[in-house]
Amino acid sequence: MSKRLESYRIGRTLGVGSFSKVKFGVHEPTGKRVAVKVLNKLQLKKMEMEQKVYREIEILAQLNHPHVIRLYEMIETPSDIYVIMEYVSKGELFDYIVTNGRLNEVHARRFFQQMIAGIQYCHAKGVVHRDLKPENILLDEDLNLRIADFGLANTMKDGCFLKTSCGSSNYAAPEIISDVF
Missing domain, CATH: 1.10.510.10 (Transferase(Phosphotransferase) domain 1)
Structure with missing residues (x-):
């Protein structure tokens, strides 16, 4: 089952963190594969992690290097934050x-x-x-x-x-x- 988010189709879960899930996605206009970190705002607020997440996004937005994961964009909805990043296929x-x-x-x-x-x-x-x-x-x-x-x-x-x-x-x-x- 896949979910749509603006111009992205989001599919299977690639990994699970302490307060996020990373899912496989495809940017539909280009066909580019991406990793989508999904963070629930309510859960972030309960864990007092909002500032940390926004700092991570701000830091990633500054970086552009072949050996550092690339941030493409961040999409906020009323309930979630979606961090769209470079997908690297061979894992950890x-x-x-x-x-x-x-x-x-x-x-x-x-x-x-x-x-x-x-x-x-x-x-x-x-x-x-x-x-x-x-x-x-x-x-x-x-x-x-x-x-x-x-x-x-x-x-x-x-x-x-x-x-x-x-x-x-x-x-x-x-x-x-x-x-x-």
């Missing part, structure tokens, strides 16, 4: 590693160089991701990566440090987990 780097096993040096180097290029671009724009992990790195059909999920991202200025510790505990430094700071 995490799943790729689980399926294919340990990366050989050539593949690992290529992924690392692409990731560093994307991170360097973000930092040059004053954006820090703060939740880099294999689950937030997506692969396209040519196995080029895209940094995705800027939900914990923030902006920074030289010499000013962010004070909030965030990210996934499975990937956090031991001193963060033990609250040494």
